[in-house]
Amino acid sequence: MSRAVLMNNYGTPPVTFVRGDGTELWDDRGRRYLDFLCGLAVTGLGHAHPAVTEAVAAQAGTLIHTSNLFANEPTAEVVETLDRLIRSGPGGDTEPGRILFQNSGAEAVEAALKLARKHQGRGRHGVVSAYGSFHGRTLAALAATGQPEKHEPFQPMPEGFRHVPFDDYGALEAALDPSVGAVVLESVQGEGGVVPAGDEYLQAVRRVCDERGILLVLDEIQTGLARTGRWFGYQHAGVQPDIVTMAKALGNGVPVGAVWARPGVAAAFVPGDHGSTFAGQPLALAAVRAVLAQMQAMDAPAAAARLGGALRGQLLQIDGVDSVRGRGLLLAAELSEEARAGRTAKDIASACLDQGLVVNGVTPTALRLAPPFVVSTEQLAEGCSILAGVLEHG
Ligand SMILES: *Cc1c(COP(=O)(O)O)cnc(C)c1O
Secondary structure, three states: OOOOOOOOOOOOOOOOEEEEEEOEEEEOOOOEEEEOOHHHHOOOOOEOOHHHHHHHHHHHOOOOOOOOOOOOOOHHHHHHHHHHHHOOOOOOOOOOOEEEEEOOHHHHHHHHHHHHHHHHOOOOOEEEEEEOOOOOOOHHHHHHOEOHHHHHHHOOOOOOEEEEOOOOHHHHHHOOOOOEEEEEEOOEEOOOOOEEOOHHHHHHHHHHHHHHOOEEEEEOOOOOOOOOOOOOHHHHOOOOOOEEEEOHHHHOOOOOEEEEEOHHHHOOOOOOOOOOOOOOOHHHHHHHHHHHHHHHHHOHHHHHHHHHHHHHHHHHHOOOEEEEEEEOOEEEEEEOHHHHOOOOHHHHHHHHHHOOEEOEEEEOOEEEEOOOOOOOHHHHHHHHHHHHHHHHHO
């Protein structure tokens, strides 16, 4: 007799986790792990955060879903708070924007691309994004993703997308012909290897977009909500995007994405232009409301900056770590050739998992570390000592 199993798009998972608490996870054999990955920069407040658990449980017992044909109770406060945080950095807009909820990151990017197309009009539907970027797996988000090898099996891609080298202003400017209506960038390329954009680069891109009436879309799905040490990654550069996409940390694991746009851009969407059955439902929005309240109460950006600085310092002490890049608690450790000893970063991550540390290989030679904002300094030291052991002993 054969059993039904999952499709193989993720390969065979190595571990079954059954429980979490803060930075810790336990598998089905009772083994404890330190989670320095957070489900790919999602559970910023740690696992089973009491305030999020309580909010989700209470909402589940009250009202889970009604559709977007009707208003719901948690939304107004969430929209108000998110809008304020998105504009809170240096150079932030004074005028409030508008927000659209989705269920995931790719959907948020998809909605942002549709909004940009509708606003700019046919003939100005071109989108320029960067090589090495990651914007999601739906067809248009995949087309924006600057990794041609991910396109190949699914050709033809939707029309109008082109890519330029990341953090290279000259290359970007040269690609801005009159058909281009939007530029889509990450403030730190997450999946692309944790590569931050230079502040001057983002400032120059903002200027040229202003001059030419091009929309600047910042994909903050991985960097947003405190991870880089500011509420949003673009706030390090002091620029305000026209459109911002969010998802990962927004619900601390409850699936939810969002798009923010300046009011004049948001106005392009009128009834009938876009929709989603589940998006913006009370259950997800109750989670977001609790997440935002907790993040503000603990000053999550400050925690990410402080703990990220500590983690960076400890990583640099490890024999076998050549350099560390990234911002706040979104870091990549570049491993030396000697320490890798013929292994890829993926092999090293799997050896770390065996020793009770969850990280991932973000390039063949670098590990990504994205612990939660509630990680303790003892846990940072414990995680670094596991990594040091793996690099030393193989
Ligand atoms: C993860 C990610 C996405 C895709 O989000 P999903 O929820 O997996 O669809 C898009 N953009 C960036 C920058 C991401 O890190």
